[in-house]
Amino acid sequence: MAIFKQLFDEATSTFTYLIADEHTRSALLIDPVHEQYERDRALLDELGLSLKYVLETHVHADHITGGGRLRHETDALFIVGKGTGLDCADRLVADGETIEMDSITIQVIATPGHTDGCTSYRWEDRLFTGDTILIDACGRTDFQQGSPERLYQSIQKLLAFADETLIYPAHDYNGKRVSSVGQEKTINPYIAGLNEAAFVAKMRALNLPKPKRIDVAVPANSLCGGADVPRQPGETEAA
């Protein structure tokens, strides 16, 4: 069985996910948080894992990614959706591509709507949905090229998976940690019983305050975490 960990940053209510091959000890992190760099490194060390990839679900507005420092201090490659257009990334992934890491295969699913470049990742029967589907909620669409129409379509794309498919979001503010496609279809108030027009109207009627960290987080994340050092072809940390 693969290694799977769900980590939580209290300050920003952000989930970070670790997936690793139990034999080769190769690991990837989804949505690490800058302030949790020490925690993440300690966990990798404790489990004897070698970090190969940092996957971002999007350019976050609420926290700075840990990917900048992690790629600087390990050999990890920084991967993000093509829709972000981030020049600083090691790899931009498009819908339908796969990310292979030994026995681990990750399917890339473009899910624009919360932001242009939002990407979900599927590993086996687990969907890492970023801010596209949150438990009983969904990402807002009022900044960073947000679009309720596109988000609606992206949510439908994820709901097309089997009901048992697990949903692991980028955030939860109420102590919830995991859901499933079947659960979200049944009780998510932004999904259950809403057609596109009703969803769009509901999203447009939200009147949300500006995220506290957006003016710091978006510029830093647009540079892949700020501590970004552009790689030369063939260059590694050991070089």
Next chain:
Amino acid sequence: MAIFKQLFDEATSTFTYLIADEHTRSALLIDPVHEQYERDRALLDELGLSLKYVLETHVHADHITGGGRLRHETDALFIVGKGTGLDCADRLVADGETIEMDSITIQVIATPGHTDGCTSYRWEDRLFTGDTILIDACGRTDFQQGSPERLYQSIQKLLAFADETLIYPAHDYNGKRVSSVGQEKTINPYIAGLNEAAFVAKMRALNLPKPKRIDVAVPANSLCGGADVPRQPGETEAA
């Protein structure tokens, strides 16, 4: 990857779980419901599966098990916790035993408290908790040899698994389908912040109505589903 399905009986809010080996097509069901026999047989047929085992988490008070009819009409063996003392079972399993079905291994965890014979089953990182842990709740302890003290200890036993361990209960009445050890530790009002004394007091203060079907369900389930035909050694349905 193994096959995994979560089924729901609306009338009694009962979850039935199907686990199958994708290569050999051997299958087991956890907590089937009598009235859903046709649904379960149709699903097995559709997926080309052969039912080997019916696992019961306990002698249910709210529905009659589908295990009676399933074992009568297939070659499936009926398995239940030793604490139930059910003579009609094909196998009584005790804490720490495993149930092997090709590539599938199920760990038996005795979790008395809701009833004497309550058993949880672990498959990989998934716990099938019956009525021991429900999502944001737990099973009642005011009938069928229920004991809040024993239930408290059983819940602790399940919470000792890693936070990422998934919890699949026998019921949910509010549309929820899956949780995790970490989530239940954090927000289940029968778990979070309660020591044994507080839990016992809370359970004792509940004043719940008698379950509607208990007078029918418990006698039938005590006969492994009513349609039970005791097997002779070596006898199968084909004989």
